[in-house]
Amino acid sequence: xxxxxxxxxANELKQRILAGTYKIGEPLPDQINMAKEFNASRVxxxxxxxxxxxxxxxxxxxxxxxxVRRNALQLTEYDTRADEYMxxxxxFGAYSKVTSKIIKFDVRFPTDDECEKxxxxxxxxxxxxxxxxxxxxxxxxxxxxxxxxxxxxNITEEILYHSIYSYIKEELKLVFGGANRRIKxxxxxxxxxxxxxxxxxxxxxxVEQVVYLENGIPFEYSRTRHRYDKGDIILTSIHNN
Amino acid sequence: xxxxxxxxxANELKQRILAGTYKIGEPLPDQINMAKEFNASRVxxxxxxxxxxxxxxxxxxxxxxxxVRRNALQLTEYDTRADEYMxxxxxFGAYSKVTSKIIKFDVRFPTDDECEKxxxxxxxxxxxxxxxxxxxxxxxxxxxxxxxxxxxxNITEEILYHSIYSYIKEELKLVFGGANRRIKxxxxxxxxxxxxxxxxxxxxxxVEQVVYLENGIPFEYSRTRHRYDKGDIILTSIHNN
DNA sequence: GAGTGGTCTAGACCACTAG
DNA sequence: TAGTGGTCTAGACCACTCC
Numbered sequence: 001x002x003x004x005x006x007x008x009x010a011n012e013l014k015q016r017i018l019a020g021t022y023k024i025g026e027p028l029p030d031q032i033n034m035a036k037e038f039n040a041s042r043v044x045x046x047x048x049x050x051x052x053x054x055x056x057x058x059x060x061x062x063x064x065x066x067x068v069r070r071n072a073l074q075l076t077e078y079d080t081r082a083d084e085y086m087x088x089x090x091x092f093g094a095y096s097k098v099t100s101k102i103i104k105f106d107v108r109f110p111t112d113d114e115c116e117k118x119x120x121x122x123x124x125x126x127x128x129x130x131x132x133x134x135x136x137x138x139x140x141x142x143x144x145x146x147x148x149x150x151x152x153x154n155i156t157e158e159i160l161y162h163s164i165y166s167y168i169k170e171e172l173k174l175v176f177g178g179a180n181r182r183i184k185x186x187x188x189x190x191x192x193x194x195x196x197x198x199x200x201x202x203x204x205x206x207v208e209q210v211v212y213l214e215n216g217i218p219f220e221y222s223r224t225r226h227r228y229d230k231g232d233i234i235l236t237s238i239h240n241n
Numbered sequence: 242x243x244x245x246x247x248x249x250x251a252n253e254l255k256q257r258i259l260a261g262t263y264k265i266g267e268p269l270p271d272q273i274n275m276a277k278e279f280n281a282s283r284v285x286x287x288x289x290x291x292x293x294x295x296x297x298x299x300x301x302x303x304x305x306x307x308x309v310r311r312n313a314l315q316l317t318e319y320d321t322r323a324d325e326y327m328x329x330x331x332x333f334g335a336y337s338k339v340t341s342k343i344i345k346f347d348v349r350f351p352t353d354d355e356c357e358k359x360x361x362x363x364x365x366x367x368x369x370x371x372x373x374x375x376x377x378x379x380x381x382x383x384x385x386x387x388x389x390x391x392x393x394x395n396i397t398e399e400i401l402y403h404s405i406y407s408y409i410k411e412e413l414k415l416v417f418g419g420a421n422r423r424i425k426x427x428x429x430x431x432x433x434x435x436x437x438x439x440x441x442x443x444x445x446x447x448v449e450q451v452v453y454l455e456n457g458i459p460f461e462y463s464r465t466r467h468r469y470d471k472g473d474i475i476l477t478s479i480h481n482n
Numbered sequence: 483g484a485g486t487g488g489t490c491t492a493g494a495c496c497a498c499t500a501g
Numbered sequence: 502t503a504g505t506g507g508t509c510t511a512g513a514c515c516a517c518t519c520c
Contacts, residue, residue: 043284203469287506
């Protein structure tokens with residue numbers, strides 16, 4: 001898939017950790033031997049290990065070794081990693097199937113709030129999209145998406161059924177830069193009750209985000225409302241100093 | 242300060258960006274010339290640039306150059322990202338006052354679940370702490386904290402009224418390594434209704450986390466339940482590729 | 483002292499961008 | 502086509518851990 005060596009090494013190591021070949025709390029083989037095994041230089045192995053460290057899978061102790069970190073809060077298939085929030089389509093593995101139901105697909109002028117979030121003029125039209133996301137035909141999230149037509153043109157229903165993000169990346173050749181997110185708990189509204197089948201007392205987990213291209217221009221403002229019992233948000237942060 | 246070359250280069254470049262020597266949207270000098278200037282190899286310069294990229298200050302475009310991000314200044318100002326969830330005491334500025342009310346402060350043996358999360362034996366006692374957090378005397382969060390006595394000894398009520406984190410950092414001289422978090426929306430329980438004054442239909446935003454020391458040993462397992470109308474979780478993430 | 487990870491170099495080739 | 506960043510190597514020295 002990826003012909004980049006250090007990523008392939010990282011993936012292979014990840015597989016082994018998940019498979020239990022390298023056990024929790026135990027050290028991985030040392031860098032020199034891994035370099036031999038993968039027919040790579042030590043620097044390349046280090047680059048692979050750095051990926052795993054950032055993802056919270058391992059930690060290294062100078063003079064001692066690289067160990068498998070205990071992932072205390074285990075992920076379920078519904079959970080979302082905050083750093084992979086963009087492009088939720090790919091997240092779910094081979095066993096489950098994520099589909100979308102398009103509830104709304106309009107073009108209109110933005111509100112004042114949307115102008116500010118997307119850094120555009122009131123005269124610049126936007127897409128107004130609502131999609132229901134299902135995992136194995138069970139609704140788990142309701143997604144409100146607003147994107148400037150100027151930046152992301154020619155969206156079709158076809159694209160909405162698949163991944164907007166891969167369209168942006170592969171067709172438009174745009175590069176993501178980052179995102180600002182706000183995570184909140186809220187009471188369910190009429191749409192939640194209707195599409196997510198929430199009861200009056202069922203809370204909703206909302207992720208509001210503005211996603212930027214690498215040059216800092218916002219291209220998406222969205223709100224994703226999750227059923228409270230179908231998926232949490234997972235964060236792994238490493239303190240680097 | 243730090244005798245590590247790539248960190249020094251990163252700091253110097255950061256200064257120049259903040260000072261406006263390298264302007265927003267404009268390219269930095271190319272890696273070869275930076276390597277010359279800092280008397281370093283290109284790999285070392287790349288390592289420095291990687292730090293700035295992770296912090297959201299610059300981005301690189303293959304075949305073109307390395308550029309200062311548009312929102313570079315904005316991002317550094319809010320350098321307290323979600324990583325800074327630890328130590329909510331300081332999060333609120335000069336205008337507001339965060340206080341704690343101790344609801345429970347016990348020592349006991351851990352449950353099986355706590356053993357697993359904290360990577361300790363059943364015979365190793367833990368602190369069992371519940372604190373109500375107030376902002377200007379208004380309750381906004383209920384915090385359940387579990388810490389192994391073995392690692393964090395001699396906690397007093399005095400410490401609980403202030404910051405546990407500054408005690409760990411300054412008194413015990415321990416270094417944080419990272420954290421694993423899970424953010425969820427939940428229905429309120431009896432404690433929430435009592436202390437956070439939640440109604441039956443008021444959702445609660447819970448952050449469950451295991452916090453690690455630098456060596457990967459967990460020293461805290463906690464659950465913080467927020468009133469849904471008193472504070473969201475903010476995230477800033479940079480996409481690196 | 484032996485073994486480990488952390489840092490660093492000089493040089494190489496490739497992929498991509500841009501004029 | 503020239504210039505740029507992306508990846509990779511082989512080898513080196515150092516700092517640290519553990520015995």
